[in-house]
Amino acid sequence: MTPRSEYWEHENEGRLRCDEWCAPLHLVEQAIAGTMLADRFSVDRFMIGPRLVRAGRPALHLYKHADTGQYLNVDTRGAVYRYVPPNPKGISDGRWVKYKLLAQAIRDLDLDTLELDAEQHAAVLAKRRRRPRRQSA
Numbered sequence: 001m002t003p004r005s006e007y008w009e010h011e012n013e014g015r016l017r018c019d020e021w022c023a024p025l026h027l028v029e030q031a032i033a034g035t036m037l038a039d040r041f042s043v044d045r046f047m048i049g050p051r052l053v054r055a056g057r058p059a060l061h062l063y064k065h066a067d068t069g070q071y072l073n074v075d076t077r078g079a080v081y082r083y084v085p086p087n088p089k090g091i092s093d094g095r096w097v098k099y100k101l102l103a104q105a106i107r108d109l110d111l112d113t114l115e116l117d118a119e120q121h122a123a124v125l126a127k128r129r130r131r132p133r134r135q136s137a
Contacts, residue, residue: 048061
C-alpha cells in the first residue's frame with residue numbers, strides 16, 4: 001500500500017485562540033496592510049476550515065468568509081489558491097491553482113459588496129455568478 005501524498009486535517013477543538021490554524025490568514029492580512037484591499041478585510045470574519053496536508057508542499061488552509069461565503073485558500077507561506085473543480089468529462093479530479101496576484105484572490109472574496117443592503121448585495125452576487133470569472137492563476 002502506498003502512502004497518501006495528500007490528506008485533510010480538521011481543527012476540531014473549537015479553540016478561540018489564534019494558533020497555527022489561522023497563521024496563514026494573518027500572513028495575507030500583513031501582505032495587504034496599508035492598501036485599499038485591507039479596507040474591508042478582517043481576519044475575524046473568516047471561519048477556519050480544514051487544511052490539506054500535501055507531501056513536499058506547504059499545507060493549504062481553507063477559510064470561508066462569514067459574510068460573503070467565498071473561500072480564501074492560503075498555504076503556510078501565505079500564497080493563495082483557487083480550486084478548479086473536476087472536469088465534467090472526467091478528465092480531471094479537480095486541482096488547486098496558485099493565484100498570480102494576491103489582489104485578485106482578495107477581489108474574489110466579494111468584499112466590495114459588504115456595504116450594500118441585502119437586496120443590492122444579492123443582485124451583485126447574482127450578476128457575478130452569471131458571468132465567468134477571469135481565470136487568473
